[in-house]
Amino acid sequence: MIHITNRQDCCGCAACAQRCPKQCISMKEDAEGFLYPTVDTEVCIDCGLCEKVCPELNSGRERQPQKVYAAINKDEKIRLGSSSGGVFTALAEQTIDEGGVVFGARFDENWEVVHAYTETKEGLTAFRGSKYVQSRIGNAYKDAERFLRNGRKVLFTGTPCLVMGLKLYLGRDYDNLLTVDFLCHGVPSPKAWRLYLKEEVARMCDKNSASSHPKSLIPERDAPIVGISFRDKHSGWKKYSFALTLSKASAAGEKNTVSLSTLVENPYLRAFLANLSLRLSCYACPAKSGKSCSDITIGDFWGIARFKPEIDDDKGVSIVLDFAKGSVIEELDSVDIQPMNYEVSSVCGNFSHSSIYNGNRPLFFRHLGKRNIMRLFERYAYPCFFQRVMNVIERKLAQ
Ligand SMILES: Cc1cc2nc3c(=O)[nH]c(=O)nc-3n(C[C@H](O)[C@H](O)[C@H](O)COP(=O)(O)OP(=O)(O)OC[C@H]3O[C@@H](n4cnc5c(N)ncnc54)[C@H](O)[C@@H]3O)c2cc1C
Ligand code: SF4
Ligand code: SF4
Ligand code: SF4
Known part of the structure; x- marks a missing residue:
């Protein structure tokens, strides 16, 4: 049975919990806010199925893409609402047009991120x-399997480890399945996100500090959240902006207020890119270098200004790594594609390399939930010289 001795060796895909025939594995949130499996040993029959589907225990084969493209969705509105060039939506719309089902990540009613599916555009x-x-x-693998067995087309999108977990969970190939993952920097803690959002909403509501509102907040009755974008493009694709929109009731009626901050200004994004708030498995990713077995990998084509400046309008360009599922990308009418010719690993570092461990990570998580998160970001993600010295002392004392 699954037994986690080192938390780095679990990416949280829940393939084990979904496959267990006795349903005796539950996914529980740890102190850092990540889900890990726990087995009810009284019920377990030691069948070993959970181990057979675990991406951490079943190493994949390294692969190189057959083809590489730069891609842009022809619908500008869709591209501006997407993180890079809008390839995901092009693939998803085609799946829906063919009567299929699309799996992906969305916010739930509490602005937590969950996997779900849709059958409509x-x-x-x-x-x-x-x-x-x-x-x-959740149970997304089970749902996907049900659709696949019924002969429906399924487009499954997610992190490389989620795609790898799905493939192992299914245990066989399906012609009606298309999987799409992305170049993955890693995933931040849902708990850090929850706390950040709470403080940010409080700040926007002009209540000074979240420390005076330890429990309340999401969504506040007088200021519900109406939109969140991690990649708002009003200041340009390359500026990487976070946008939080609240609806505030006033005597004049409902009014939306938007807080917009670029990567250099936004503490949550800075902590994410400083590798402070990531899941432990992201520092030793089991699914990099094509090991996820995904059919297609997409990402931000950051080098586009160097390789094809004529298509770089700062509205977003996707890089598409095609591991050959026929010519799915080439047949998409809704995207402009440009074949590119180079070694992928030379432009996409995180195709093969995991994020580098941030030595302040344990200190950050030790204080998470006990202190103001904005201060924790400042102190551990981008400390000033004096704070760096203090962090070294704190680390030594913690050993
Ligand atoms: C956590 C994370 C880290 C990333 N790291 C990098 C990176 O280092 N380098 C890089 O080039 N690109 C990275 N990306 C991918 C990039 O941000 C774009 O999502 C990708 O280029 C696709 O863009 P798009 O315009 O085609 O479609 P979009 O509409 O932007 O893509 C949305 C797709 O992403 C999926 N998705 C969104 N959030 C999540 C999530 N939390 N978990 C699983 N799936 C999710 C959706 O299901 C959908 O399939 C990352 C994405 C995420 C979510
Ligand atoms: S060994 Fe079998 S019964 Fe036990 S937890 Fe794993 S899948 Fe479930
Ligand atoms: S990596 Fe996935 S399958 Fe393996 S133990 Fe963790 S949740 Fe279970
Ligand atoms: S870096 Fe690897 S382990 Fe972390 S979320 Fe991405 S694919 Fe999963």
Whole structure:
């Protein structure tokens, strides 16, 4: 049976919990806010199925893509609502047109990130755009298997480890399944996200500090959240902006207020890119270098200004790594594609390399939930010289 001795060796895909015939594995949130499996040993029959489907115990084969493209969705509105070039929506719309089902990550009613599916184009809006938080997979593999067995086309999208977990969970190939993952930096803690959002909403509501509102807040009755984008493009794709929209009731009626902050200004994004708030498995990712077995990998084509400046309008370009599922990408009418010719690992570092461990991570998580999160980000993600010295002392004392 599954037994986690080192938390780095579990990416939280929940393949084990979904496959267990006795349903004796439950996914429980740890102190850092990530889900890990717990087995009820009284019920377990020691069948070993949970181990057979675990991405951490079944190493994949490294693969190189057959083809590489730069891609842009022809619908500008869709591209502006997407994190890079809008390839996800193009693939998803085609799946829906063919009577299929699309799986992806969306916000739930509490603005937590969950995996879900949709059978309509309207339903795709919720999946569009990156959410830099670990998605809760729930029973998505079971749902996908049911659709596949009924002969429906399924497009499954998610992190490489989620795609790897799905493939192991299914245990066989399906011609009606298309999997799409992305170049993955790692996933931040849902608990850190929850606390950040609470403080940010409080700040926007002009209540000074969240420390005076330890429990209340999401969504506040007088200021419900109406939209969140981790990759707002009003200041340009390359600026990488976070947008939080609240609806405030006033004597004049409902009014939306937007807080917009670029990567350099936003503490949550800075902590994410400083590798402070990531799941432990993301520092030793089991699914990199094509090991996820995904059919297609997408990402931000950051080098586009160097390789093809004529298509770089700062509205977003996707890189598409095609591991050959026929010519799915080439047949999409809704995207402009440009074949590219180079070694992928030379431009996409995180195709093969895991994020580097941040030595302040244990200190950050030790204080998470006990202190103001904005201060924790400041102190551990981008400390000033004096704070760096203090962090070294704190680390030594913690050993
Ligand atoms: C946590 C995370 C880390 C990433 N790291 C990198 C990186 O280092 N380098 C890089 O080039 N690109 C990275 N990306 C991918 C990039 O941000 C874009 O999502 C990708 O380029 C697709 O963009 P798009 O315009 O085609 O479609 P979009 O509409 O932006 O794509 C949305 C897709 O992402 C999926 N998705 C969104 N949030 C999550 C989530 N939390 N968990 C699982 N699936 C999710 C949706 O289901 C949908 O399939 C990351 C994405 C996420 C969510
Ligand atoms: S060994 Fe079998 S019964 Fe026990 S937890 Fe794993 S899958 Fe479930
Ligand atoms: S990686 Fe997935 S399958 Fe393996 S133990 Fe963790 S949740 Fe279970
Ligand atoms: S970095 Fe690897 S382990 Fe972490 S979320 Fe991405 S694919 Fe999963």
